[in-house]
Amino acid sequence: MLGSSETVGKMSGLFGNDSVYPKVQTEVYKKISELSGFYRLDDIYLSLIDQYMFPCLILNDRGEIVASSESADQYLKSSKGNIHQAFPASLSVQVNAALQRAKKEKKVSFKNVPIYLSGELSFVHLTLKSFFRQYHKLYVLFIEKAKEEAARVPVSGGEDGQLHLQHLYRTVKELEASNDALVSANQKLQEENKKLTALNRAFEKKVNELNTLKNDLNNLLTSTNIAAVFLDQELKLKLFTPEAANMFDLKKEDLSRPADKLTERFNYKEYADDIKRTLYENKTVVKEFEMPNGGWYTVKMIPYYASGKKVEGIVVTFTNVTELKMTNEALHISSQAIDQSPANILLTSVDGSVTYANKRFCRMLEKHLDDLIGGDVFNIYRKHFHCDDLNRFWKHVLDKKPWSGELHYQDGEQQDRWEQISLIPVEDSAGNVHQVMLISEDITNQKRSEKMLMKSEMLSAVGQLAAGIAHEIRNPLTSLKGFLQLMIQSKKYQKDYAEVMMSEFIRLEAIINEFLVLAKTKSTTFDPVQVNSIVEDVCMVLESQAVLNNVRIEKQLSGDLPEILAVSNELKQVFLNILKNAIEAMEDAEGFITIRSYYEKDSVFITFEDQGKGISKDVLEKLGEPFYTTKEKGTGLGLMVTFKIIENHGGSIHFESEEGKGTTVKLKLPIKE
The missing domain is CATH 3.30.450.20 (PAS domain)
Structure with a gap:
């Protein structure tokens, strides 16, 4: 389709050439000027062409119709397609010849070209002119109907002219029939060409895929760390990987040579037999062998098939399994050890x-x-x-x-x-x-031994406490005895004496009850307990021993301490051991033993701090070892039992000490969940 500003401008010379088109009247120019303001002028130009010019068509280099005027339809079989499809046979040959000449010449004309229209023979003048449109070439074809005189010239020759005209009719008909056959054949050829093009594309795709696969395989063989060699049917080297080249010192010159060179580098006596068995029996062979340097390799021989079931050669791979073999051996030993x-x-x-x-x-x-x-x-x-x-x-x-x-x-x-x-x-x-x-691990015997040790240590503790308990009981008994003697002598009841005596009896009962706790059978049931209550009970038992050693016990117990899950008697034994040791550490010095309790996050802490002689670093490292003691009459089992009880309660015990400055024992026990 001609453009409003571009195409017509380039074709302006066509309208000024009198040999192509008669001079256009002045009113035509006026009409174009009036219509120039319209947005789309293509339809206007075609309308003007239909009114004032000969039938016109625009062709491209390939002979395809780009645009045509309505008046040109009378000369066409189809308004689309190429020259052979659109024009009848009598015109298609001439138009195609004109197009070929117009590619070299600027203007081509043919006079009195016969054409068979509506059953009658007619003659037309063809004019083809080329012009450039942007980056390609277009051609304008004008079809001018010949005047009647020119059309009748061949007929005026009498009988010869009539024969010539009949011959011309037949020729036109034959040309049209031949053209139809050519168009049909051309269509078939185009269809076959499409099929061949599609088939060619499929082949190209397959070729590209095979090339890609080949490149991938080449990259794989180049980059793999597996030593592999390819042998042909004659057991000659066909291909090898870089790893195989390094392993067997292979070079390009070794290709097409027998593969016997490989056996020089490893101890594999059955190599030749296994190669032949793989080739002739189509069997995969896998063997392990040891290299002279002590390394182990797995060799795998695989037949490969080029087409069908025929073996074309062998692929031999060599895998270093030295580390794997060592790992398997280590795993076997570990498995035996575990078993x-x-x-x-x-x-x-x-x-x-x-x-x-x-x-x-x-x-x-x-x-x-x-x-x-x-x-x-x-x-x-x-x-x-x-x-x-x-x-x-x-x-x-x-x-x-x-x-x-x-x-x-x-x-x-x-x-x-x-x-x-x-x-x-x-x-x-x-x-x-x-x-x-x-x-x-079954620790039943160990637990029973620990129970016996704990019982033995408890009896030892009872024996050591006996003196303190005797002294503690003797004081209230002396008071009771004195008040009773006074009442016997006076022969009357004294209320004040009786109240003092009752308080002494209550004190005696509390001391005896705590003393008896040590002789009771231990319970292994973990119950909710208050640590402060256990501390108070232990302090009551050992208070008299502390007084004998001029030691005062100071308690700083947190009032909002949460409960813990514990065996009450076992914790009493722990506190009793620690407090007794603190009192004995201060037998030559007066001072305080401070007991604190508090909690942080999910644990309760109890500390015992004395002002005794302290413990050296060497002794600190051995605390808790069985039968290790610094006392003359000690068994060395007290702290061992203490450590074990705290461990069974899911807690920990920590000692801090410096010689001459006292010792601090810090216990940590988990809060009840």
């Missing part, structure tokens, strides 16, 4: 499903490993140990916090038993808990 461990070891998933149990654990339950794999660890402890406490500590392990503690249960004979348990999280490479390791 023969004197402790009971169990591996489970995070949900408690058993994945492994060592021999000792299996013997303890009298079960085979296969019977335990897949079982639930919580059900095992509930069924065989009658213990549900394991559930309480499992969540700590899933939070990556290892847990260790004691589990108490009763066996089938209703005997008390104890087990030391450690739950350890096993993390994977991403840092997530993948498994849980349970390590347990």
